[in-house]
Amino acid sequence: MASSLLAVVFAAILNIVRILGLLVRRVPDPRLIVLTDWLLQTALFVSFRLLTHPLRNFPGPFLARFTHAYGAFLVWRRCSHLTSIQLHKKYGPVVRIAPDRLIFNSATAVQDIYHNPRVTKGRAYVQLRQGGQGTPNLFNTLDKEEHRKKRRIIAPVISERSMRVFEPDMWQQLEAFLVQLLQSSQQNQFVNMTPRCERLGVDVVGKLAFGYSLNTQTEPIHRVIVEGIKTRSNRSSLYFFWSFLRVFEPVFDWFEGRHDLDGFYRSVKTMIEARMSTPKESIHDFYALASGDIAPGEPGLISKDLWAEAVFFIAAGGSTTSTAMSGIFFYLSRYPDAYARLASEIRTTFFSGRDIRQGPQLSSCKYLRAVIEETMRMSPSTLAPGWREQDPASVAAGEPFIVDGHVIPPGTQVGVSTYALQHDASYFPDPYEFRPERWLPTNDNTPESDSEKDARVLMRRSFVPFSIGDRSCAGKAMAYLEMSLTVARTLWYFDFQKAPGNAGMLGGGRPGRSDGRGRRDEFQLYDSIVVDHDGPNLVFTPRGDFWKELEI
The missing domain is CATH 1.10.630.10 (Cytochrome P450)
Incomplete structure (x- = not known):
């Protein structure tokens, strides 16, 4: 049902772009050219995130498929831990919380993620460095x-x-x-x-x-x-x-x-x-042992x-x-x-x-x-x-x-x-x-x-x-x-x-x-x-x- 609806929405966007393209050719208004270009890029972006993205089949909030803003808003409100429980109740043990991020909620997932030699810390940790x-x-x-x-x-x-x-x-x-x-x-x-x-x-x-x-x-x-x-x-x-x-x-x-x-x-x-x-050896502390x-x-x-x-x-x-x-x-x-x-x-x-x-x-x-x-x-x-x-x-x-x-x-x-x-x-x-x-x-x-x-x-x-x-x-x-x-x-x-x-x-x-x-x-x-x-x-x-x- 959802995939059919998405297909209809995508087809509608393409039809609008096609109509605007005809108008541009008849009336070469620069504003129409800009609008058409924007709509075409939007259609391509939407179609990729909804229909061809590698994570497209993972459930989650609709907005989270397109932008990190959904999850960032929860972080800003400092309630993402509470919302995560609600999301798991609604969508199940795995939820797509951002275009490139998934959250899990099982003991098996803990082992698969954090006790796995094939896994490393995510790129997000770079943002925790100075500047x-x-x-x-x-x-x-x-x-x-x-x-x-x-x-x-x-x-x-x-x-x-x-x-x-x-x-x-x-x-x-x-x-x-x-x-x-x-x-x-x-x-x-x-x-x-x-x-x-x-x-x-x-x-x-x-x-x-x-x-x-x-x-x-x-x-x-x-x-x-x-x-x-x-x-x-x-x-x-x-x-x-x-x-x-x-x-x-x-x-x-x-x-x-x-x-x-x-x-x-x-x-x-x-x-x-x-x-x-x-003197370094005068105190038992982090500095003495780590230097x-x-x-x-x-x-x-x-x-x-x-x-x-x-x-x-x-x-x-x-x-x-x-x-x-x-x-x-x-x-x-x-x-x-x-x-x-x-x-x-x-x-x-x-x-x-x-x-x-x-x-x-x-x-x-x-x-x-x-x-x-x-x-x-x-x-x-x-x-x-x-x-x-x-x-x-x-x-x-x-x-x-x-x-x-x-x-x-x-x-x-x-x-x-x-x-x-x-x-x-x-x-x-x-x-x-x-x-x-x-x-x-x-x-x-x-x-x-x-x-x-x-x-x-x-x-x-x-x-x-x-x-x-x-x-x-x-x-x-x-x-x-x-x-x-x-x-x-x-x-x-x-x-x-x-x-x-x-x-x-x-x-x-x-x-x-x-x-x-x-x-x-x-x-x-x-x-x-x-x-x-x-x-x-x-x-x-x-x-x-x-x-x-x-x-x-």
Whole structure:
């Protein structure tokens, strides 16, 4: 039916062009010549996109067949993760979201796309470099060998072994976080956890990257880093989807100003210069480990790479964990049973707040890990699909690229919406319910059936907050440690609940909305390269005399 209608429309356009052509020959009006030429080009463009384009048989919104503007509009509204769920419900597990892009929504697609040696990062990642053409960093380099080299350089910085050495510095930043909460509680103030967690994340990564104390939790001078990350992220997310929009960069500068971006770069420059004036071996940090030789004859990061890697390191390490931590505080304040169970686990496992550190005791807190993973399932720190395409060498070799049974034409960028996948009821029953128990074995002695085991395996395969494969997030160990220490120590020293009245609603959805933001007890995320959010507002109460351990 649809193909017949398209054929009729195309035939009508050609007839109009033919009639205008006759008029042009009889009355050679230049305006008619221009109009005829435009209509002819339009007819050819429409016919190609509808009838002969390699992706013509993939379903999706009509406008997305012709332009990236459809998807870019969703990115601009910061709701593409919500719309992707609606699109998959309407069109199925694969949707054409742009002329050359497909989004999938299955566990099989995740493996086929992100765990595939024939696949590389898509061309879209070039737009995440400085000015769209700067030096590539670990995140946006396309070349596989270059990425492997960068990964070998950076991996030791954020490994579990490195985290054991770095933990005292992380502890120091967390201490400042807890003291700030104590002061707010003593002043009867409710606390917006988003800026508190963002500042903690930035302070931690500042120490890890360059041994530099940004002190954003206590001093305002470097807080512009947080806003600069958001400004850079919001623009980059548009370019990431539609590179054409980069031509409007001067317009964005004019409307928004460059204060946040310039301040961000100044602060990063300050950190680098301060660190370079200090002996390299004097501090255990990114600079010390990444600037040395990683192997005989294989140097670390040279000066031209250091800036690109530093910007990525600060932005990624300072923001992604803050999303998860803000989400954890949101869900615990909305789900009292989960709050009570986690508080009991923490308070019976340790004897003092000083005992809460990396090691067997912290690892034994299985419910804490389940809370973290359930939060990352419901509120992942990355919402934009990680665009991939077939490696040019694989294309040249004539190898097929198949995703979930679909043959993908060369040049097509494909991805999976983590948010949509992790809210698919076929993998996660009751996907909008915060249920940490889904990550734990059943409490009774009844052995799992084969179907239950298969469902658990499938759930794990569909849980990809750090992505998978050789391009997965290298900072996984650091993220888990930071989240575990922050949540465990907060629950040791404080009780908390959502703020009373309207203030306590911040962070949740608004009932009655039909755009995916109507769930009151779901932490609301806003699509960008670095996810944006606000809230929750919480009231903290010191727990007994335990707070006296904190240094004020």
